[in-house]
Amino acid sequence: MSALANLRNPANAFTALVLLVFATGPFVMPLLGEPFYVIVFARIMVWAIAAVSLNLIMGYGGMISFGHAVYLGLGGYAVGILAFHGVTSGWAQLAVAVGASAAVALVFGAISLRTRGVYFIMITLALAQMIYFLGVSAEQYGSDDGLNILSRSDFGPAFYDLNDQATLYYTVFAVLLASVVVSGRLVGSRFGAVLRAAKSNDTRVQAVGVATYRYRLTAFVIAGVMCGIAGFLQANLESFVSPDMMSWPRSGELIFMVVLGGMSTLFGPVTGAFVFLMVSDTLSEWTIHWHIIFGPLLVLVVLFARGGIAGLLNRKSANG
Amino acid sequence: MDHVLLIEQFLNGFQLGIILFLMAAGLTLVFGIMDLVNLAHGSLFMIGAFVGGTLALLTGSFILGVILMIPAMLVIGIVIEMTALRTLYARDHLDQVLATFGLILFFNEATRLIWGPEGLVVPLPAFLDGSVEIGLGITYPVYRIVIIAVGLAVALGLYILVGRTRIGMLIRAGASNRTMAGALGVNIPKLFSIVFGIGAVLAGLAGLIITPITQAQIGMGEDVLILAFVVIVIGGIGSIRGAFIAAIVTGVIDTMGRSFLDVLLLLFLPANAAESAGPALSSMLIYILMAAILFFRPQGLFPPKGAQ
Amino acid sequence: MAGLEARSLIKAFGGLTATDNLSLEVAPGELHAVIGPNGAGKTTLVNLLSGLLKPDAGAITFAGRDITRLSAPARVKAGLARSFQITSIFRDFTALENVMLPVQTRHGHSFRFWTPVSRDTRLTAPARELLERVGLGDRADVRAGDLAYGEQRQLEIAISLATGPSFLLLDEPMAGMGPEESQGLVEFLRALKGRYTMLLVEHDMDAVFALADRITVLVYGRVIATGTPDEIRNDPEVRAAYLGEEEAA
Numbered sequence: 001m002s003a004l005a006n007l008r009n010p011a012n013a014f015t016a017l018v019l020l021v022f023a024t025g026p027f028v029m030p031l032l033g034e035p036f037y038v039i040v041f042a043r044i045m046v047w048a049i050a051a052v053s054l055n056l057i058m059g060y061g062g063m064i065s066f067g068h069a070v071y072l073g074l075g076g077y078a079v080g081i082l083a084f085h086g087v088t089s090g091w092a093q094l095a096v097a098v099g100a101s102a103a104v105a106l107v108f109g110a111i112s113l114r115t116r117g118v119y120f121i122m123i124t125l126a127l128a129q130m131i132y133f134l135g136v137s138a139e140q141y142g143s144d145d146g147l148n149i150l151s152r153s154d155f156g157p158a159f160y161d162l163n164d165q166a167t168l169y170y171t172v173f174a175v176l177l178a179s180v181v182v183s184g185r186l187v188g189s190r191f192g193a194v195l196r197a198a199k200s201n202d203t204r205v206q207a208v209g210v211a212t213y214r215y216r217l218t219a220f221v222i223a224g225v226m227c228g229i230a231g232f233l234q235a236n237l238e239s240f241v242s243p244d245m246m247s248w249p250r251s252g253e254l255i256f257m258v259v260l261g262g263m264s265t266l267f268g269p270v271t272g273a274f275v276f277l278m279v280s281d282t283l284s285e286w287t288i289h290w291h292i293i294f295g296p297l298l299v300l301v302v303l304f305a306r307g308g309i310a311g312l313l314n315r316k317s318a319n320g
Numbered sequence: 321m322d323h324v325l326l327i328e329q330f331l332n333g334f335q336l337g338i339i340l341f342l343m344a345a346g347l348t349l350v351f352g353i354m355d356l357v358n359l360a361h362g363s364l365f366m367i368g369a370f371v372g373g374t375l376a377l378l379t380g381s382f383i384l385g386v387i388l389m390i391p392a393m394l395v396i397g398i399v400i401e402m403t404a405l406r407t408l409y410a411r412d413h414l415d416q417v418l419a420t421f422g423l424i425l426f427f428n429e430a431t432r433l434i435w436g437p438e439g440l441v442v443p444l445p446a447f448l449d450g451s452v453e454i455g456l457g458i459t460y461p462v463y464r465i466v467i468i469a470v471g472l473a474v475a476l477g478l479y480i481l482v483g484r485t486r487i488g489m490l491i492r493a494g495a496s497n498r499t500m501a502g503a504l505g506v507n508i509p510k511l512f513s514i515v516f517g518i519g520a521v522l523a524g525l526a527g528l529i530i531t532p533i534t535q536a537q538i539g540m541g542e543d544v545l546i547l548a549f550v551v552i553v554i555g556g557i558g559s560i561r562g563a564f565i566a567a568i569v570t571g572v573i574d575t576m577g578r579s580f581l582d583v584l585l586l587l588f589l590p591a592n593a594a595e596s597a598g599p600a601l602s603s604m605l606i607y608i609l610m611a612a613i614l615f616f617r618p619q620g621l622f623p624p625k626g627a628q
Numbered sequence: 629m630a631g632l633e634a635r636s637l638i639k640a641f642g643g644l645t646a647t648d649n650l651s652l653e654v655a656p657g658e659l660h661a662v663i664g665p666n667g668a669g670k671t672t673l674v675n676l677l678s679g680l681l682k683p684d685a686g687a688i689t690f691a692g693r694d695i696t697r698l699s700a701p702a703r704v705k706a707g708l709a710r711s712f713q714i715t716s717i718f719r720d721f722t723a724l725e726n727v728m729l730p731v732q733t734r735h736g737h738s739f740r741f742w743t744p745v746s747r748d749t750r751l752t753a754p755a756r757e758l759l760e761r762v763g764l765g766d767r768a769d770v771r772a773g774d775l776a777y778g779e780q781r782q783l784e785i786a787i788s789l790a791t792g793p794s795f796l797l798l799d800e801p802m803a804g805m806g807p808e809e810s811q812g813l814v815e816f817l818r819a820l821k822g823r824y825t826m827l828l829v830e831h832d833m834d835a836v837f838a839l840a841d842r843i844t845v846l847v848y849g850r851v852i853a854t855g856t857p858d859e860i861r862n863d864p865e866v867r868a869a870y871l872g873e874e875e876a877a
Contacts, residue, residue: 064413064414064417111614111615114618115614115618117413118351118357118413118557119553119557119614119618119620121413121414121417122549122550122553123553123611125546126546126550126553126607127611129607130603130604130607130608133600133604134600134603134604136603137599138600185742185744186741188744189743190738190739190740190741190748191738191739191740191741192741192745193729193745194729194732196721197718197721197729200718200721201718201719203680203716204712204716204787206680206699206700206701207678207680207700207709207712208704208709208730208790209701209704209705209730209791210701210729210733210738211699211702218739248542248546249421252417252418255418256418256421259414289432289433291426291428292425292426292429292433295422295425295427295429296422297422298421298422299404299419299423299426302411302415302418302419302422303415306415
C-alpha cells in the first residue's frame, strides 16, 4: 500500500478513490438510496481480483492469455458441483477450486508456453474453449443454463457466515487487497525480476543462466489459482455458475480491464475493472444495444489510450 | 459398424472442413501477409450470411444471392479495412486482438439492429434440396455435395491465384518482405486492401453457403472463428496448403468424433460413463489434437519459412 | 579457469553451411581471438558455443565436460558467459537492475517470491561494484535504454561478467565504438586476462593484435589458420583472404 502514498499523483489518487468507494460502499450506498450498488461493487471487486491475476502474467510477464476466464469458471464450478452433491464445506470447495485451477493451469501452461506471440494467444483461447464446451456438455450440472447454488460456502464458525451480505462483501474486499499485496510482492521479488526480464528480453535471460520456461509456467499457475479463488467468490456472490462465465468474450473483457487500467501497474487492473464495468453497466441501462457504442469505445481506447487510465492520468500530471 | 453412417459422417466432416478452410484461408492470408490478428473475421462470416441471405431473398434466387454477395463482401471488406483496420497494422498483436474484439461487439449489435434478434432463414432452391445416390447404397444431400465442390473449386482457384498469377506473386512478395516489396514499387496499402477483400469474400461465402443448413444468426461467426484459428495454428500461419489440410482433418475428426466417440468409448468404459463422457470428450477432441500437434511442432505443420 | 574445445562443428541453415567442420581450441587462461570477413560465421560460432544454437554435427567440450547437448542456461551455470554483438540488455530496467539479475542467478534458483530485490544488498552491492569496474558506477540508476551507445556496450559486458563465469565469449564487444572508447575497452579486457579464459570475436585488428595470445581465422565457416599473432600476420593464405583485403582497403 506504500505505493499509494503519493496521493498527488493523479493515478494514485484515482486508485485511492476507487478503494475508498469499495471500502465504504455497504454503508454509503444504502444511505444514498442505492443499495443495489453494493452488489455491483462486490461483483466489480471479484472481476478486479481476476484482473489482478491476469496482469501478473500479462502485464508483467508478457503472456497474453485469452483464456483466463476459464479459471473463474473452475473456481465457480468447484463451489457449484460440490454443493450440488451436498458438500457445502467452504474449506473443501476452496481446496477443490485451488486444486483444479492449479492443475488446469499447469497443463494448459505447459502446452501454451511452448509457443509465443499470436500462437500463444490463440492456443490459450482454444484450450479455454475446451473447458467451456465441457461445461456446456455437462448436462447433470445444468449445461448452458448454468447451475444454481442453494447455499453459500460454509467455513464453520458461526461468526463467519458468508450468508451475511456484509461478511461476504468484506471477504471479497479483503481478498482483493491481499491479491494486490501478493501481486506486488511477487513482482518485486527475485521471481518477479526473472519474469519481467523475460518479458523484456527472453534470450538475454537465458544467456545469463535462467531457464525461463519454468518461471513463466509457475507464474501462469499462480495467476490461475488467484483467478480460481475469484471464481470461488463469484459463485458465492451470485449463487449461480454457468459456462458463460468462462466463455472467451469474458476472457477478452478481462484483458480489456487490465489494459484499460494500465498494464503492468499494480492497481491498474483494479481501476480498469471498476471503470470497465461501471461504464458497461451504465451504458446497458440506457439501451439494450449498448454494444454498438461500447465496441467502438474499446477500439478508441486501444488506439488512443494505450497506457490505460494510469497512462492518461500520469501524462496529465507530467504536463499540468 | 454401419458403413453408410461412417461414410456419411466422413462426408459431413469433409464439408465442415471446407467451411473451415474458407475461413482459415482468409485468416491465414491476412495474418501471414499483413501480420494482422483479426478476431472480427468471424463477423465477416456473419455479414456474408446476412447480406447474402438478404440479397437471395430480395432477388428470389439463392444462386443470384451468392453471386451478388461476392462484390458486396469485397466492397464491405475493403471499407472495413480502410476505415477500421489500417491503423492497426503498425500496432502489436495485443492491440489488434483488443481492437478487433471491440469490432465484434459492434458488428453483432449492428446486425441485431438491422435484422432483429431472430436471425435470418434462407431457404434452398428446390433443385438443390433433396438427396442423391452416390453409390455404395448411400444417399447424401445434394447441397452438401455442392458445398464440397464449391470449396474444392475455391481451393484450386486460390492455389492458381497465389501460385501462378501476378497478383499472387505480389502477395507472396509482400508476405516474405513487406518493406522490400514496397521499396520495389509494390503498392502495399492497395495490396493489403485487396488481400483483405479476398479474405472477406471467402468468409462471406462460407457464411452464406452454410446458412441454408444452419440459418443466419447473430454471433454465428465466433465459434467458427475459434475453430479457424485452431486450423491455422495446426496448419502453420501463412500457409494456404496447411490451412486446407488442417481444415479437412479438423472437420473430419470433429464430426466423426462426435458421432463415433461414444461407440469407441464403449470398448473401454461401462455404458453410463461412455454416454456422459462421449459428448464432453468429443467437443474437446479437436483441441486435444491441436495440443498434441503443437507439443511436437509448435509452429504448426507447415510453418512460415523465415519471417519478415 | 577452464579450457574450451570445439571439434568438427557443422551447422547449416537450409542451403547455407555457416559452420563447416570447424575445430578450435582455447587453452585455460588464454585470450583467443577469432577473426574473419563478414559472413565467415563468427556469430554462428559464438551461438553454437554458448548454446543458442545446437550443431548438426561435432562436439564441444568445456572444462573437460561434453556440453554439446547442454542448454544455454546450463552452460552459463557451468561457467560460460557470452556478450552479444547487437546489444542485448533489458532496456526498461536500470543499469543496476540489469546487472542484479545475473548476480541473482549466481545464488541458484530464483523461486523466491517475497523479498523485494531492490532492498536486497546481496544483489545490489555486487551489482554496484561491477558497474564501477566497467566504468558505469555513476550511471547505475539510469534506465538502460537511455544510456549512450558506448555505455550500453559496457553494460553488455558487465551483464556477462556478473554471472561469475570462468570463460567469456565476447562477440564483437567493440562494435560501433569510436577509437577512444575502443582503447578503454582494450585496457579493460587486458586487465581481465589471467582471471578469465576468453574467446574474442572482433573486427578491430588493433584490439585483436594487442590482446590475443592466439588467433584463429575463419572464412566461410572454415578455419583457414590458427596461430600466434605473428604467425597469422605473416600467413600468406590469411593475408590473401582477409588481411590483404584490409590493407588494400
